[in-house]
Amino acid sequence: MKHIAIFGTVTLLSLTSPTIAQTNAPAMKPATTNAMPVSEQRPDQVLASKMVGATIYAPSDEKVGNIEYLVLNTSGQVDAVVVGVGGFLGIDKKDVALTFSSLNVTYDVDNSVKKIAANVTREGMKSAPAYYDLKKS
Numbered sequence: 786m787k788h789i790a791i792f793g794t795v796t797l798l799s800l801t802s803p804t805i806a807q808t809n810a811p812a813m814k815p816a817t818t819n820a821m822p823v824s825e826q827r828p829d830q831v832l833a834s835k836m837v838g839a840t841i842y843a844p845s846d847e848k849v850g851n852i853e854y855l856v857l858n859t860s861g862q863v864d865a866v867v868v869g870v871g872g873f874l875g876i877d878k879k880d881v882a883l884t885f886s887s888l889n890v891t892y893d894v895d896n897s898v899k900k901i902a903a904n905v906t907r908e909g910m911k912s913a914p915a916y917y918d919l920k921k922s
Contacts, residue, residue, distance in 0.1 A: 826896065828896065831890075831896050831897075831898070833855055833863075835896075835897045836852055836855060836866070837852055838852060839851065839852050839901050840852075841868050841883070841888070841901050841902070841903050842900065842901065843902070843905055843906050843907065844902065845906075847906070848907070849903065849905055849910050850881070851868065851869055854866075856882065863885040865882040865883060865885060866883055866885055866888065867881070867916050868881050868882070868910065870910040870911055871911045879915045881910050881916055882916035883903055883905070888901055888903050889901070
């Protein structure tokens with residue numbers, strides 16, 4: 786009987802007490818300068834939309850996979866590209882991240898992506914560890 790009373794008290798306290806381990810979203814920092822509109826793409830800029838979906842090729846010209854999304858750091862620089870590898874029609878496909886600096890990207894005259902090569906193989910990418918973003922892990 787004593788155990789039931791203790792269990793009931795603990796249960797009641799856990800239901801009525803506030804949660805101790807709450808996580809708060811980081812506060813948004815105020816902008817330090819006024820927002821400045823940009824009127825056109827500069828010759829040294831590439832649109833992210835031209836990278837997403839692009840095919841990654843091995844040095845042997847073998848198709849390795851397609852870029853699923855870009856990983857930016859908090860300064861806005863591209864740290865990695867996440868490549869979907871393996872699978873058929875999306876089944877058994879996994880995401881593998883490569884550092885952006887490890888890619889050899891060639892561009893057309895209008896700065897659209899012409900070809901992306903990496904010193905990897907399809908089999909090497911299939912055996913590489915999967916990339917998990919914070920929502921998936």
